[in-house]
Amino acid sequence: MPTRTPAAFRAISYFAYAYKRTWRGSVATSFLYPVLYLTAMGLGLGTLVDHHAHQVDHVRYLVFLAPGLLASTAMQIGGNEATYPVMAAIKWLRTYFAMLASPLDVEDVLIGHLLWIGIRVLMVSVIYLGVMTAFGTVLSPLALLAVPAAVLTGLAFAAPICAFAATQENDTGFATLYRFVLVPLFLFSGTFFPVSQLPGWLQPVALATPLEHGVSLCRALVLGQVRPVTALADTVYLVAVAGAGFLAARVAYRRRLVT
Amino acid sequence: MxxxxxxxxxxxxxxxxxxxxxxxxxxxxxxxxxxxxxxxxxxxxxxxxxxxxxxxxxxxxxxxxxxxxxxxxxxxxxxxxxxxxxxxxxxxxxxxxxxxxxxxxxxxxxxxxxxxxxxxxxxxxxxxxxxxxxxxxxxxxxxxxxxxxxxxxxxxxxxxxxxxxxxxxxxxxxxxxxxxxxxxxxxxxxxxxxxxxxxxxxxxxxxxxxxxxxxxxxxxxxxxxxxxxxxxPRELIDRWSTREVLELRFGPDRQEAAAGLLEGLAERTEVLPDRLLLYTNDGDAALTEAHRRGAVPVSALVRRSSLEDVFLRLTGRTLAD
The missing domain is CATH 3.40.50.300 (P-loop containing nucleotide triphosphate hydrolases)
Structure with a gap:
């Protein structure tokens, strides 16, 4: 009688049920944010930028900005879903322990949660791309590939942050993570201006961050300016970070959940 | 029960x-x-x-x-x-x-x-x-x-x-x-x-x-x-306690003195701050004997032994944490 659903997929059903409760607000927010950002930064600020600098990387500022925001949003969703929800599943609601009392193993629990985070980033990215299209910032059909690129960017953050979250006793570490990692990355990883504008010594730092590669990849795809070697390097880098994060998370989850 | x-x-x-x-x-x-x-x-x-x-x-x-x-x-x-x-x-x-x-x-x-x-x-x-x-x-x-x-x-x-x-x-x-x-x-x-x-x-x-x-x-x-x-449960009570327990309360600070008077009356006697517990197979007989020896408890109760008696005997009365 039992079906044969892979164990990690069964873990997703929890998050899907929990999402049922908040999906309306969540989807509305996913529309609202790109509209607000693209209007204020892209149209408002962009008009100023275009007037003075003429163009950024040969396109209007709005067009330059939009794919960067897409990648940054993927990072934020990945980060949000891997911090407080992980803490809740370990300490506040103890959802992971409910899962672990069933046939699911630690690895299933982790993979299931990461897959769910991937689905969340996917949903938000599709909506983002839709709004970008409405704003006329999509210049190439390759932009469709920016959705998986954004999902990969989200996972490159979610996996290591899951590992970090599983080592925390309470949520104070998350505020530090946002303040000193995610916000600076958002501001300095090529979302709002090309990394080449940074002081020389800071450029390699920016280039070493996963967000810079996510931004670079998404932008190349949305603008139709793909240089295969760069795109491949960006992809490999993001996969490597996500993979290393996954391995770290697997160790951290085992230590925390199986005692 | x-x-x-x-x-x-x-x-x-x-x-x-x-x-x-x-x-x-x-x-x-x-x-x-x-x-x-x-x-x-x-x-x-x-x-x-x-x-x-x-x-x-x-x-x-x-x-x-x-x-x-x-x-x-x-x-x-x-x-x-x-x-x-x-x-x-x-x-x-x-x-x-x-x-x-x-x-x-x-x-x-x-x-x-x-x-x-x-x-x-x-x-x-x-x-x-x-x-x-x-x-x-x-x-x-x-x-x-x-x-x-x-x-x-x-x-x-x-x-x-x-x-x-x-x-x-x-x-x-x-x-x-x-x-x-x-x-x-x-x-x-x-x-x-x-x-x-x-x-x-x-x-x-x-x-x-x-x-x-x-x-x-x-x-x-x-x-x-x-x-x-x-x-x-039955085996534990039989093995680690007696069939009945006689609980005698004396006034404050009088338990020790009473215990001396009642020595040897029960298989085992436990002195608590507020009462004496006499573990015996016949509580009523023990009570009669206590009265004969001149003990004047404020109250007396004969009850059957319970798992709680077994538990406290085996794990002690002090708090674990």
Whole structure:
């Protein structure tokens, strides 16, 4: 009688049920944010930028900005879903322990949660791309590939942050993570201006961050300016970070959940 | 409430036990939580772990539930090894953990649906079982309510209902009724007793002696990570206590003096700050003898020995934590 659903997929059903409760607000927010950002930064600020600098990387500022925001949003969703929800599943609601009392193993629990985070980033990215299209910032059909690129960017953050979250006793570490990692990355990883504008010594730092590669990849795809070697390097880098994060998370989850 | 009840259907000799432990040990760093336990739990039996806080009951439960690996020793659950066949074993057992792991934001029914999915049951099957289990747990009217505002007893009943969604052969309950009011406890006992009569093997930890007497065919009293004693409730009382207890209260600070007067009257005498306990097989005779010796207690009570007497004798009267 039992079906044969892979164990990690069964873990997703929890998050899907929990999402049922908040999906309306969540989807509305996913529309609202790109509209607000693209209007204020892209149209408002962009008009100023275009007037003075003429163009950024040969396109209007709005067009330059939009794919960067897409990648940054993927990072934020990945980060949000891997911090407080992980803490809740370990300490506040103890959802992971409910899962672990069933046939699911630690690895299933982790993979299931990461897959769910991937689905969340996917949903938000599709909506983002839709709004970008409405704003006329999509210049190439390759932009469709920016959705998986954004999902990969989200996972490159979610996996290591899951590992970090599983080592925390309470949520104070998350505020530090946002303040000193995610916000600076958002501001300095090529979302709002090309990394080449940074002081020389800071450029390699920016280039070493996963967000810079996510931004670079998404932008190349949305603008139709793909240089295969760069795109491949960006992809490999993001996969490597996500993979290393996954391995770290697997160790951290085992230590925390199986005692 | 200490009526003698026939033991549940126990396996014929030679049949494989549901749980078998030999030298089962659990260490957390330097701390020895479970120290070389040997026990065996048969099919259909209901087996209780009693013990003060920190005695190692929960650690033992978590190992049986395949959620915590044993440090050393042998453990077989349903004939399988938790170290290598954890998922297969967990698929056939139900766990009621000490702390509820319900999702408070979701509805009662959703909690059952989600849990059933972990066991890979088809939604249709889960829905059918959920309907029956909600009735069993007297939660049918709350099926579509959120869990958060439910009372402690309702949440506990939901946790038990949820643990039964996979129709387990073995149900592990870690302090199932702690913190509940008497009505809720009696309702839970009734439900657990029904499961037992349906042939489900129960493994229970509890602080409540009446609960242990009500539900358990066999008990292990744990103290400091080991078994202090094991047996049926009746055997434990026979072995570790007397048939009756005479409780005598004297005025403040007069217990010691009275104890001197009554020396040798009972098999064992315990001096407490507010009363004397005389363990004897004939309480009335002991009371007559006490009066003959000139003892003038403020009050006297003859009662039957209980598991609580056994428990306190084996684990002491000082607080564990």
């Amino acid at each position: 200490t009526g003698v009840r026939p033991a549940g259907p126990v396996d014929p000799p030679g049949a494989e036990p549901m749980v078998l432990a030999r030298g089962l040990t659990k260490r957390f760093g330097d701390f020895l939580a479970v120290d070389g336990l040997d026990f065996s739990i048969g099919r259909g039996e209901s087996y209780g772990f009693l013990g003060p806080n920190g005695a190692g009951k929960t650690s033992t439960m978590r190992m049986i539930a395949c959620m915590s690996p044993a440090t050393s020793g042998t453990l077989r659950v349903l004939g399988m090894d938790p170290a290598t066949e954890g998922p297969a074993i967990r698929g056939r057992i139900g766990l009621v953990p000490q702390e509820d792991t319900l999702d408070l934001e979701l509805t009662v029914l959703d909690n059952l649906m989600i849990y059933g999915r972990y066991f890979d049951l088809p939604r249709k099957v889960i829905r059918e079982r959920a309907e029956r289990l909600l009735d069993f747990a007297q939660l049918t009217e709350r099926a579509h309510d959120k869990v958060e505002p439910l009372s402690g007893g309702m949440k506990r009943r939901l946790t038990i209902a949820r643990s039964l969604i996979s129709e387990p052969d073995l149900l592990i309950l870690d302090e199932p009724t702690t913190g509940l009011d008497p009505q809720a406890r009696h309702l839970l006992w009734d439900r657990l007793y029904r499961l037992k009569s349906e042939g489900v093997t129960l493994v229970i930890t509890t602080h409540y002696m009446d609960e242990a007497e009500q539900l358990c065919d066999r008990l292990a009293v744990m103290d400091h990570a080991r078994f202090a004693a094991e047996g049926t």
